[in-house]
Amino acid sequence: MPTDAAVADKRRATPAHYAAAHGRVPVLRHLWSVGAELDAEDSSGKTPLHYAVAGRSKEAVEFLVSTAKVWPGAPDGTGDDTPLHLAVRSGDVELVRAFLKAVGGGSSLEMLKDKNKRGLTPLGEALLLPVSSRAREEVAVALGKENGDEEEEKKNVSSSSAISKETVFAMADALFEAAGGATANTFEVNSPRGWPLLHVLSAAGSAEGVEWLLKKQEDKSSSSPAALVNERSSEATGALTPLHAAALGASVRVVELLIAAGAEIGSSDGAARTPAEAFEAAFAAATKAKAAAVANAAAAAGSSGAFSAAATAVPPPLPLASAEDARKLRSLLEVVSSSSSSSSSSSSSSSSS
Numbered sequence: 001m002p003t004d005a006a007v008a009d010k011r012r013a014t015p016a017h018y019a020a021a022h023g024r025v026p027v028l029r030h031l032w033s034v035g036a037e038l039d040a041e042d043s044s045g046k047t048p049l050h051y052a053v054a055g056r057s058k059e060a061v062e063f064l065v066s067t068a069k070v071w072p073g074a075p076d077g078t079g080d081d082t083p084l085h086l087a088v089r090s091g092d093v094e095l096v097r098a099f100l101k102a103v104g105g106g107s108s109l110e111m112l113k114d115k116n117k118r119g120l121t122p123l124g125e126a127l128l129l130p131v132s133s134r135a136r137e138e139v140a141v142a143l144g145k146e147n148g149d150e151e152e153e154k155k156n157v158s159s160s161s162a163i164s165k166e167t168v169f170a171m172a173d174a175l176f177e178a179a180g181g182a183t184a185n186t187f188e189v190n191s192p193r194g195w196p197l198l199h200v201l202s203a204a205g206s207a208e209g210v211e212w213l214l215k216k217q218e219d220k221s222s223s224s225p226a227a228l229v230n231e232r233s234s235e236a237t238g239a240l241t242p243l244h245a246a247a248l249g250a251s252v253r254v255v256e257l258l259i260a261a262g263a264e265i266g267s268s269d270g271a272a273r274t275p276a277e278a279f280e281a282a283f284a285a286a287t288k289a290k291a292a293a294v295a296n297a298a299a300a301a302g303s304s305g306a307f308s309a310a311a312t313a314v315p316p317p318l319p320l321a322s323a324e325d326a327r328k329l330r331s332l333l334e335v336v337s338s339s340s341s342s343s344s345s346s347s348s349s350s351s352s353s
Contacts, residue, residue, distance in 0.1 A: 020048035023057030045077020058098040065102035080116040091163040127209040202242040205251035226262030239270035247279035250321035276333035
C-alpha cells in the first residue's frame with residue numbers, strides 16, 4: 001500500500017521529522033528512497049536535521065548530512081538557529097563532533113560563521129554556555145513540544161545547565177579545529193549587536209572563555225594578543241575596549257587577565273572615559289538603581305507589612321560589585337594606571353634629554 005511520505009501534522013511536521021527526532025535511520029532511509037523531502041520545514045522553520053539534533057541522534061545526523069545531503073546550515077524560523085547552534089547548546093560534545101565530521105571540508109568553515117538572531121556563531125554559543133542556561137532552556141521547551149516530549153527534553157537541558165568547563169572547551173576546540181585553526185578573530189565579527197566576542201565574554205565575567213580566546217589567538221599568530229585586547233567595539237556601541245567591558249561587568253579576574261595580556265589601562269571609550277571611570281559610573285548607577293528598587297518595594301508594601309528582605313533581591317540593571325570587588329577593581333586599575341603614567345613620563349624625559 002503506497003505511503004504518503006509528505007503527510008504532515010498541524011505543526012507541519014512530517015514523518016521524516018518524527019523519524020529523525022527518534023533516531024529511526026531505517027525509516028529515514030525508506031522515506032529518502034521513495035522521494036520524501038528530508039529538508040522539509042515545520043511551522044517554525046525546523047527541518048528533520050534540527051529534530052535529529054534535538055533527539056541527540058548522531059546516527060540520524062550522519063545519515064541526513066552525509067547520505068541524504070540535506071542543508072546542514074539551515075536556519076530555523078524562530079531564532080535563525082542552525083542545527084549546529086542547537087547541537088552546541090545541547091552541551092553534547094560528541095554530538096557536535098559527529099555533526100562536524102559528517103559535514104567535513106570547507107563547508108564547516110562557512111557554517112561556523114553563521115549567526116543566529118542572538119548574534120552568535122556556534123563558537124560564541126559554546127563559550128557563553130556557562131552564562132546562558134535560560135537560552136538553552138527556551139530552546140529545549142520549543143524543541144520538546146515539537147518532538148512530543150517537552151518534559152523529557154526540559155529534563156535533558158536542565159541537566160546540561162550544569163555543563164562542565166571541560167565539555168564547554170572541548171566543544172570550542174572542536175569548532176576551532178573544524179575551521180582549520182582559523183584565528184580567533186574569525187569568530188568575533190558575528191557577535192551580539194556588533195560586539196566582538198571578547199567584549200561579550202569580558203562583560204559576562206567569563207574568565208575561562210577570555211583565557212581560551214586569548215590563548216588561541218596567541219597560538220595561531222605566535223604573537224602577543226595585545227591587538228585583540230585593545231580592539232574597540234563600534235562607535236554605535238560606545239567604542240569600548242574589552243577592559244571597559246570587563247570593568248562594566250565588575251569582573252576582577254577578567255580585568256586581571258586583560259591587563260596581563262597587554263590591555264591599555266588609560267584608553268578612552270567613546271565618552272572619553274577610562275575603564276576605571278566607566279566602572280565608577282556603572283557602580284554608582286547600579287547602587288542607585290538598587291536603592292530605588294528597594295525603596296519602591298517598601299512603598300508598594302505600604303502599611304500592610306508585606307515588605308520583606310526579599311525585596312532587596314531585586315537586581316540592578318548593571319552588575320553591582322561587592323565592596324571587596326569594588327576595592328580590588330579600583331586598586332588594580334588605579335595602580336596600573338599610575339604605573340603606566342610613570343612609565344610614560346620616564347619615556348618622555350628620556351626623549352627630551
